[in-house]
Amino acid sequence: MTPNTKIGHEYQPATEAEFLVAYKKQKFPKPSVTVDLTIFTVVDGLLQVLLILRDGHPFKDCWALPGGYLNVEEDETDPSNQGEDLEEAAHRELEEETSLPQHSCHLEQLCTFGKSGRDPRGRVITVAYMALVRSSLAPLIKPKDDAKDARWFTLDEIKALGVPLAFDHDTILDTAIKRLRGKIDYSPVAFDLVPETFTVGELRLVYEAVKGETYDPNNFHRRFKRMQTDGIIVPTKGKRATLTRTAAVYRFKR
Amino acid sequence: MTPNTKIGHEYQPATEAEFLVAYKKQKFPKPSVTVDLTIFTVVDGLLQVLLILRDGHPFKDCWALPGGYLNVEEDETDPSNQGEDLEEAAHRELEEETSLPQHSCHLEQLCTFGKSGRDPRGRVITVAYMALVRSSLAPLIKPKDDAKDARWFTLDEIKALGVPLAFDHDTILDTAIKRLRGKIDYSPVAFDLVPETFTVGELRLVYEAVKGETYDPNNFHRRFKRMQTDGIIVPTKGKRATLTRTAAVYRFKR
DNA sequence: TTAATAGTGTCTCTCAGACAATATGCG
DNA sequence: CGCATATTGTCTGAGAGACACTATTAA
Secondary structure, X not given: OEOOHXXXXXXXOOOHHHHHHHHHHOOOOOOEEEEEEEEEEEEOOEEEEEEEEXXXXXXXXXXXXXXXXXXXXXXXXXOOOOOOOHHHHHHHHHHHHHOOOOOOOEEEEEEEEOOOOOOOOOOEEEEEEEEEOOOOOHHHHOOOOOOOOEXXXXXXXXXXXXXXXXXXXXXXXXXXXXXXXXXXXXXXHXXXXXXXXXXXXXXXXXXXXXXXXXXXXXXXXXXXXHHHHOOOEEEOOOOOOEOOOEOOOEEEOO | OEOOHHHOOOOXXXXXXXHHHHHHHOOOOOOEEEEEEEEEEEEOOEEEEEEEXXXXXXXXXXXXXXXXXXXXXXXXXXXOOOOOOHHHHHHHHHHHHHOOOOOOOEEEEEEEEOOOOOOOOOOEEEEEEEEEEOOOOHHHHOOXXXXXXXEXXXXXXXXXXXXXXXXXXXXXXXXXXXXXXXXXXXXXXXXXXXXXXXXXXXXXXXXXXXXXXXXXXXXHHHHHHXXXXXXXXXXXXXXXXXXXXXXXXXXXXX
């Protein structure tokens, strides 16, 4: 890395130990770092996103993606502990927001946004993550139904708000949707949106909700069977689920 | 975003203006943010990466990806100016390192790394970018050939160093290679590694260098012709280039 | 002339889209 | 029973991989 001379990052004594002692005494402006989450689920064949209503400034009373500051408090007694990792913070936020047990949801880093002026409090860089909540877990998330502070939105409902989301969260959400739509074609993310066991129809509904287009049920079934012969999907004993008739139940492998 | 109570992010007066005044007076620990670049090129049919030799602590005398601090100095007279954007910083670093004119290279955000302990100076979050330099520009980059401070490495040469790169740059590089290998199949990144005008063979060599595998020249040619009928590629007047015989020359469209 | 690469043609296999047909079981 | 969905099957066309073949030209 090329140190920035203007803010004094390049003082260079002989040993690294000496350097660090001197370095710690210096002061240069730093940004804040936050972690924001785009939490998706598919319920009733609709792609939905979890938004929270901000109760404090800035963007008070605006809907926003859940998120929070990255904890970077250094441990005085252990210099190697410089606070929580980014993934750790994302998992923490996800748990705080959904009350779901850690690692019950797929979580992946999406993109980092840091435009000057995106937060009136000062320079804030946000690392956006995308989380996928399987439909069987989604209903567990909204216990505080009366309190209007967190709820699932379909994409149309967000548009229907008529006002933008807080900060640059519209851009983040847009990036997340594009990423999800792209990834579903070549990676097994769909299996993180469906219940642990599922029927062909349920999986197809997830694809349709994410891509926003209909799939020919016959062709999808063929594709599904190929996944079965490839060992990606295995049949499950509990061989029934009810829609208009019975259907075989499967489970994702690995 | 959910403010972190422990570091006092949630003081909430009535108006946003009042809030901001009070907020600015607070102090909480912040990380540094850097931008690191993985700069690729393909020369002589080999995928190469630009590394610099660190002349200061930490990781003095280690090879590293070029990078530097994000400038977040706020403008006292203009509160909306909170420093340079992430992309701006990446372009600046790229120009500083390669001396190539701005926007002559493809540049895209890769991933953000922020593990606790990755930098002994303190908590540092780095936003990694991937840059692609077309082979016709690559030779322009190493004027300081005697000074051993920046040069192209093939992947094998990096392995042959026998020591890891500085910081977590091995991980970043690995991520970049995987991204490039993945993207070349479904996006036109190869055209950012080839000269502005190119022959079928030159384009194939780029694919082979990136993927690390050989392509059947006949089948590749067929694929190439399909791109031509799709209008992605157009023939160019200067219809010759020399290897062992002449070949038609093409240009990427859009 | 020769050798290496450009460029064409062919066969096979896989997979996607369109669409026909049968099976099943809830109402 | 009737109908919606599950499940199977067939036809076609696009594209990938393997491989044979001809054309061109620098050395």
